């Protein structure tokens with residue numbers, strides 16, 4: 001089918017990017033398990049290598065199974081192109097790579113996935129990049145933190161570990177004022193609950209490991225480009241506008257227009273950094289995405305039920321689910337996230353660190369794992385695991401204090417999930 005934007009989400013999550021295999025008619029997308037592709041002749045090979053013709057050369061760069069996934073996610077997000085990567089963290093580096101030179105910085109939200117805080121506060125320094133962390137409820141503070149070397153703004157839409165949703169439109173306004181792209185990690189929301197480009201964001205990254213695949217089988221990521229950032233306006237990102245020595249002086253923006261960022265991601269990013277998604281991973285994720293909207297509806301419905309039950313329980317201090325009417329972000333959810341606030345949240349257990357550790361040791365249906373966005377319900381005590389590397393101040397800011405556990409609510413029967421938490425809380429607080 002043509003990927004007409006007039007088709008609805010449920011149709012596009014199954015069909016976008018895929019067509020019956022031209023060689024066999026296979027209806028499901030085949031896994032093109034191949035490293036290389038035969039050139040028609042020497043001229044064809046030369047044109048491909050010069051980026052004069054688009055086609056398949058080598059699977060570090062492009063692969064037909066991965067291409068279907070890229071097109072499907074780009075379509076659901078309302079973007080012009082996407083680049084598949086080996087993980088969500090790889091996608092974050094791939095998103096920053098075309099924007100940054102040594103000495104450059106980004107402004108990032110304090111409310112991020114723990115691994116992202118570590119990547120941005122520690123590891124990117126080795127590339128000569130840095131991040132300044134700011135409370136994204138304070139748009140003026142973002143502007144104040146920026147300087148002439150600021151090259152991007154980064155936040156999550158629905159935030160990990162939960163309880164907070166970002167007002168993307170207000171952040172996009174700041175990004176436009178600073179002439180830098182707003183990059184949104186849309187992992188926890190998925191394009192079903194939020195399409196950041198509709199709110200003015202310029203780039204989206206995903207850990208496809210989570211809800212998009214949906215069943216905890218493969219690690220992957222993707223960078224999606226809206227095609228609506230004008231790289232020439234302020235000229236702050238030389239890699240996309242200046243002559244590229246590795247392609248005989250080709251200028252990405254001049255040559256590829258709104259596809260400049262995506263082509264750079266493949267032709268430079270994947271070629272030289274090699275953080276490539278495997279065709280097997282793309283296939284697993286394509287299968288998962290066919291049911292994305294159905295799963296997200298149930299995830300949200302279950303999260304509402306479990307959070308409301310926990311909020312009333314005397315063994316619980318507080319629940320930080322942005323979907324609850326008691327949340328300070330309830331109005332923001334209604335306005336910007338009308339289909340729901342996702343299925344991730346934290347709650348504080350009376351009895352602190354010790355009770356939290358007992359709780360995770362006593363659950364039966366919930367799995368104690370460092371993951372989220374699975375069909376099955378997951379639990380983790382962030383302070384002793386995912387957020388262990390952070391300082392106490394960073395833990396607190398990230399919503400991962402020692403007395404707090406995080407839930408990723410699955411699509412099982414909500415009543416069973418509540419019963420499980422009830423018995424585990426009894427064991428933890430007795």
Ligand SMILES: *Cc1c(COP(=O)(O)O)cnc(C)c1O
Nearest residue numbers: 087088089113160187207209220
């Ligand atoms: C998991 C996750 C990441 C990192 O993705 P990986 O696939 O594990 O590398 C980044 N951001 C968010 C919000 C995540 O949940």
